[in-house]
Amino acid sequence: MEKSDFDLKQKEPFLWEIEPTGGMNVPVRVYADSALLSDMTSDNTLEQSVNVAHMPGIVGASLVMPDAHWGYGFPIGGVAAFDPEAGGVVSPGGIGFDINCGVRMLRTDLTRGQVAPKVQQLVNALFKRVPCGVGSSGGIRALSEKELRRLCVEGAGWAVEQGFGREEDLERTEDQGALSGADPAVLSERAIKRGRPQMGTLGSGNHFLEVDVVTEVYDERVAEAFGVALGGIVLQIHCGSRGFGHQVCTDFLKVMQQATRRYGIEVRDRQLACAPLGSPEAERYLAGMACAANYAWANRQTILSLVERALEDVFDADRQALGLRQVYDVCHNIAKFEEHKVGGLPRRLCVHRKGATRALPAGHPATPLPYRDVGQPVLIPGDMGTASYLLVGAPGAMQRTWGSTCHGAGRVMSRKGAVKRAAGRSIKRELADGGVTVRYTGRLTLAEEMPEAYKDVNAVVEVMHQAGITRKVARMKPLGVVKG
Amino acid sequence: MPERKKSGRGHGTFEHTSDLGLRAWGRDLTELFDEAGAGLIELMLDPATVRPKETRQVSAEAEEPEELLIGWLEEVLFALDGEGFAPASVRVERMGERRVVGALVGELFSPRRHTIRTRVKAVTYHDVNIHRAQGRLEVRVILDV
Numbered sequence: 001m002e003k004s005d006f007d008l009k010q011k012e013p014f015l016w017e018i019e020p021t022g023g024m025n026v027p028v029r030v031y032a033d034s035a036l037l038s039d040m041t042s043d044n045t046l047e048q049s050v051n052v053a054h055m056p057g058i059v060g061a062s063l064v065m066p067d068a069h070w071g072y073g074f075p076i077g078g079v080a081a082f083d084p085e086a087g088g089v090v091s092p093g094g095i096g097f098d099i100n101c102g103v104r105m106l107r108t109d110l111t112r113g114q115v116a117p118k119v120q121q122l123v124n125a126l127f128k129r130v131p132c133g134v135g136s137s138g139g140i141r142a143l144s145e146k147e148l149r150r151l152c153v154e155g156a157g158w159a160v161e162q163g164f165g166r167e168e169d170l171e172r173t174e175d176q177g178a179l180s181g182a183d184p185a186v187l188s189e190r191a192i193k194r195g196r197p198q199m200g201t202l203g204s205g206n207h208f209l210e211v212d213v214v215t216e217v218y219d220e221r222v223a224e225a226f227g228v229a230l231g232g233i234v235l236q237i238h239c240g241s242r243g244f245g246h247q248v249c250t251d252f253l254k255v256m257q258q259a260t261r262r263y264g265i266e267v268r269d270r271q272l273a274c275a276p277l278g279s280p281e282a283e284r285y286l287a288g289m290a291c292a293a294n295y296a297w298a299n300r301q302t303i304l305s306l307v308e309r310a311l312e313d314v315f316d317a318d319r320q321a322l323g324l325r326q327v328y329d330v331c332h333n334i335a336k337f338e339e340h341k342v343g344g345l346p347r348r349l350c351v352h353r354k355g356a357t358r359a360l361p362a363g364h365p366a367t368p369l370p371y372r373d374v375g376q377p378v379l380i381p382g383d384m385g386t387a388s389y390l391l392v393g394a395p396g397a398m399q400r401t402w403g404s405t406c407h408g409a410g411r412v413m414s415r416k417g418a419v420k421r422a423a424g425r426s427i428k429r430e431l432a433d434g435g436v437t438v439r440y441t442g443r444l445t446l447a448e449e450m451p452e453a454y455k456d457v458n459a460v461v462e463v464m465h466q467a468g469i470t471r472k473v474a475r476m477k478p479l480g481v482v483k484g
Numbered sequence: 485m486p487e488r489k490k491s492g493r494g495h496g497t498f499e500h501t502s503d504l505g506l507r508a509w510g511r512d513l514t515e516l517f518d519e520a521g522a523g524l525i526e527l528m529l530d531p532a533t534v535r536p537k538e539t540r541q542v543s544a545e546a547e548e549p550e551e552l553l554i555g556w557l558e559e560v561l562f563a564l565d566g567e568g569f570a571p572a573s574v575r576v577e578r579m580g581e582r583r584v585v586g587a588l589v590g591e592l593f594s595p596r597r598h599t600i601r602t603r604v605k606a607v608t609y610h611d612v613n614i615h616r617a618q619g620r621l622e623v624r625v626i627l628d629v
Binding site: 043069070071072073076093097098190193194203204205243246247249250253254257258261269270271273411412413414415416417442444445 | 497499500501502503504546547548550551555558562565566567600601602603605606607608609610611612626628629
């Protein structure tokens with residue numbers, strides 16, 4: 001790891017800035033406290049944010065969220081907006097391989113007292129219902145090519161039509177679970193091959209299913225609107241577009257290497273390869289990216305339904321009796337055209353969020369109808385031993401971060417480092433001692449994902465709370481976790 | 485992972501916060517590609533558990549050597565993830581300036597027989613740079629896991 005050596009100036013208690021020098025088109029703005037900032041300066045996070053600040057047509061700033069860490073191309077936790085009228089670009093490296101990786105939350109009427117004695121049984125039922133781990137397939141039957149193409153356009157709505165969940169889930173999903181502009185004609189045979197068998201599966205790595213108890217409520221009014229109360233049980237689903245999204249990104253990274261040369265664009269890292277918005281390469285990538293985003297929404301919609309069935313089995317009651325209702329579904333790896341103000345004037349920008357969550361305040365026209373009066377729910381999963389947060393978008397997000405906030409705790413330790421640290425220990429036992437029942441497929445994955453491998457999620461959400469970007473609504477503690 | 489530095493070629497890993505780094509070196513591009521391929525296979529699974537029952541041809545094309553290397557590694561990755569073919573080894577047969585052709589030896593993946601080590605999901609272009617050091621070619625590639 002290289003130490004970054006940048007001239008960071010503190011602008012506000014939780015905001016630092018690197019002023020533009022050399023070929024930087026905009027400054028870098030980092031939201032962090034001093035401990036989180038110190039994590040970032042010990043890896044290549046800031047160097048990567050500076051690379052992004054050099055990209056053509058970037059407006060405002062190259063933004064760094066408090067959970068940011070060294071990624072590839074963009075840092076994970078990076079946000080950047082590009083203006084098509086100013087030579088702005090789209091870069092697949094600013095979205096990532098797992099297109100529309102995201103989080104969905106389900107609320108229940110269940111209480112800790114009802115769930116605690118049955119956690120092991122519930123975790124087993126979830127593990128059985130939702131295939132996870134290496135190359136997992138068969139969450140539902142394999143899709144025909146024709147069905148896959150339709151799903152790419154319809155997103156979560158496709159899953160609802162197949163009997164997975166309900167229409168009301170869609171209005172509590174970002175973009176109603178379907179990004180427009182998807183065109184399956186741009187997909188490669190390989191993408192289709194990888195996508196067909198994996199619908200309704202969780203995958204591996206940091207993806208999970210989690211059973212949480214609400215241990216703190218910060219804002220009663222908003223919590224009530226979200227359907228969440230102290231001592232209540234919620235479930236979280238974290239996964240994305242599986243091998244399908246990875247293949248779409250892989251295919252277009254190759255296209256973008258050529259495009260970067262063709263348009264004479266200089267990038268400081270090949271992973272930042274890009275094409276001008278409006279060019280055929282950019283249009284095709286965005287059409288493919290939308291397919292993968294819609295695949296991910298269909299996947300989480302399908303998994304939601306499998307999770308609901310597991311709950312019905314374990315508690316021997318139907319979903320009405322259990323009070324099951326989706327709170328929300330956010331994506332945290334995506335690029336979208338959105339209207340924002342630049343120098344006081346409305347502009348249509350292509351906002352890249354890589355490991356960052358959209359955060360809209362009350363009253364914003366894109367805030368989902370059921371939450372228009374309170375603001376958009378923001379789901380922040382922490383590590384599997386500590387806590388997760390439910391936040392709400394605040395007006396500061398529109399003024400400062402293109403309506404964006406953090407997405408999780410953020411890794412601080414390499415996977416190899418975590419495995420070394422876990423040597424001779426039973427992470428499963430340690431989690432059990434902390435009241436968390438975990439079931440997993442790969443022992444190595446559990447070690448890689450140990451709580452110490454992550455930053456302090458409490459500090460991460462506090463930064464965004466203090467900066468007026470998102471406000472804390474509730475804090476949850478995990479009781480049961482299924483890991484791929 | 486064994487590092488066979490003495491022969492002027494080899495492969496190993498390096499650390500990255502969220503993902504995994506693969507290092508490879510060799511006296512020429514053929515050796516470099518062979519080593520990078522072997523390194524990727526060893527990261528994905530235990531090649532000793534794979535029987536060399538079938539040979540499949542793989543190829544990649546690109547305008548620059550780094551992109552060619554990534555295309556080559558993507559072939560190895562896709563064999564396992566896209567086609568359910570567990571590779572035991574991969575070997576360059578023809579190395580051109582813009583095209584590489586090789587042979588992947590292995591058998592159909594079986595979860596009972598084969599031990600998966602790391603779920604490698606994609607090959608990134610992040611900071612990839614084939615360079616000459618101490619009279620040999622070296623490269624570092626970050627893998628998305």
